Amino acid sequence: MERLIFHVDVNSAFLSWEAARRVKNGEDDLRLIPSAIGGDVEKRTGVILAKSIPAKKYGIKTGEPVVTAKKKCPELYLAKPDFGLYAKCSRAFMDICRKYAPVVERFSIDECFLDMTGTGKIYPDPVKTAADIKDEIRDTLGFTVNVGIGENKLLAKTASDFEKPDRVHTLFRREIADKFWPLPVRDLFSVGNATSSKLERASIMTVGDLANADVGFVRRLVGDKLGVMIHNFANGIDDTPVRDVPEEAKGYGNSTTLAEDIVTEREASCVLLALSDSVGMRMRADGFLARCVSVTVRYSDFRERSHQCALSVPTDITDEIYKTAKRLFSELWDKKTPLRLLGVSVSELTREDAEQLSMFSEVDEVRERQRRLDRAADAIRQSFGADTIVRGSAYRSDIDVGKKYKASLDDGGDGN
Template identity: 60%
Template sequence: MNRLIFHIDVNSAFLSWESVRRLQKGLPDLRDIPACIGGDPQKRTGIVVAKSIPAKKYGVQTGEPVAMALRKCPDLVIVKSDFELYIKCSRAFKEICASYAPVMESFSIDEVFLDMTGTSLIYPDPIKTAHEIKDKIRNELGFTVNVGISTNKLLAKMASDFEKPDKVHTLFPEEIPTKMWPLQVRDLLFLGKASEKKLTEAGIYTIGDMAHAREMEIQTLLGNKAGHQLWQYARGIDDSPVRAQPEEAKGFSVETTFNDDIISVEQMLPILLEQCDVVTTRMRRKGKKCTSVSVTFRTLDFRNRSHQTTLPNATDMTDEIYKNAKKLFIESWKGEPLRLIGVALTNLTNESFEQMSLFEDNEQKERHRKLDATMDAIRQKFGNDKITRASIMNSNAGIARKARAQMKNEDEKK
């Protein structure tokens, strides 16, 4: 039996979800005017997270500073991110999608895969069914989606990225030569800028060029593992299953983009502590500990730098994570103005055993452990925003809003 996979993707999700809320209040639709999500509307600072089609016509780009976007489009409407709204809208979108398929995989906050294999008796016409799902979402929730249809996840996702918005597209294996191979290599799923540069320098410009090259040639350019995977993708080959349950997290991370440049350690440390507090809270809720801590920061030239340390014992304590993150940051930062910082916890384990050290203050460690447990209990019962550490009360407003919204969503599901 041939597989039948749908990929459903919300069109300009953050912008669309905010637009629906504004329309309910009688405000202009952000999708029809030059507008963006991200940054501070009063200060006109921050980073563009999402943009409208009219804003795109002015050259506004996702990821650029709002100040730069305003130079291109002085009348740009700027709206602050609201992750609680996004999670609420995402949940409503996914409930509709899940009602049509035996198996649904949440690929991101605004994307799902549906495995429609074996549903031909219920839904004999896949294209008609895709239109039905698309129209139901638009009519009931007020925003549009694209639906891609194929025999595997790769091709379904490629199809949904064709012309937008509010469209249904197919990309079946027999359509690959006409619909996919003429596209530029940059359009191939999971192929990044560095790989694109290597391929084009070697005279491989389209996905078709890549598909017709020898696999060994692509592996020489991109490495054995990545080269094999991307060469397979260029030929439309993907046997990955649609997973109803997400794979267990390989790590926990949080990043913050700043409205204003960070230029001192004193500015950074409260932010770093709040990030460590958020990410270790998430880790403890999953019953995990980590043995690796890394800190990433981005300078004004948009270069990311990452530094990592391995811990002697697995830990889930906020104070211990923060001490290591702080040490990494102070040792690696050279004083350049920063626009982003992030903390990641990896190499996870379920182990509860911990070797005691003669050179540590074990009583103080136990006090910190009890503090974490108390804060976790209060947050679980009364909400994630009901308690915080005194030393971070005056840190940048809005830090880790996305992560706290995610934790709130997890609480509501229980």
């Protein structure tokens, strides 16, 4: 059966969500003026996380320092990030998508894929259905999305990136030569800066040039695996399925097999911090808090042990997960048997909702501040890649634990 995939992408998500919230309260619409979501202006720190279309006209870019952006446009209006709001808006628009599609995959906080394959009897006109979804999101939630339609995820995602905002676009296979091939090769999904420079030096300037290049040549240019993949992409080929990720996960875990055995508590602490942070980041992205933390160790002779403990207050704060993990670890380890694997996981999840957020802010300002810091770090990593922020103690460490765990952290198995 021919597949039919939609990609729904919120237009300038963080900014739109803040704007929609203010409009609902009768305030001015940030989308109509030069505005941005960014860090602390008084302290002159922080970066631009999202910008309005009028701000874009001043050349303001996502990721640039707030100070630089202010120089380009002195009247730029800045609003602070509110990650609790984003989690709520993210869930709300995906819930609308779930009313239409049998299978929905959350791809990031503001993007999801809908597998509409086989829905032809209920929805004979895909473009009209996409417009209905888009309009329902706009009319009930107050922010706009683009919907891209194609026979696979790659084509759908590419289509949603065409003209914005509030639009439906198709990129069916028969439209590839017209709509896809004229695009610059650097716009192709998964072609980064380094790859596009290599391609352009070899006179591969457009997606069409890449599609029609010899695949062996492309492989020699950028490497075997990536070469085959982007050559397929340029030809509109992508078989990856839309995965229905269960909404309520049971827990989050991360473990890493160490390239060299760990023999000191200091090294172990650095790894535990990295693991706690990655678990925390995934929870925060999905809007969950956990009541239980556990730590697993595997010795060099392959014996494995784990230890867990319940928390009095559910958390998604990296530092709290880390401190608990460290305590559990010190109870587990005899401080001499070399360690081959370390793992941190959390379970007994609860939804982070508005009520809990306001409760925390009244009870404990310090915790609320930590949560905001964690979220700001997450947002920067989302824009610039996972390695951008190195947590304090890992950074100060004089031993190179980074190298030891990084080798296997990427493919490190999820505990759950």
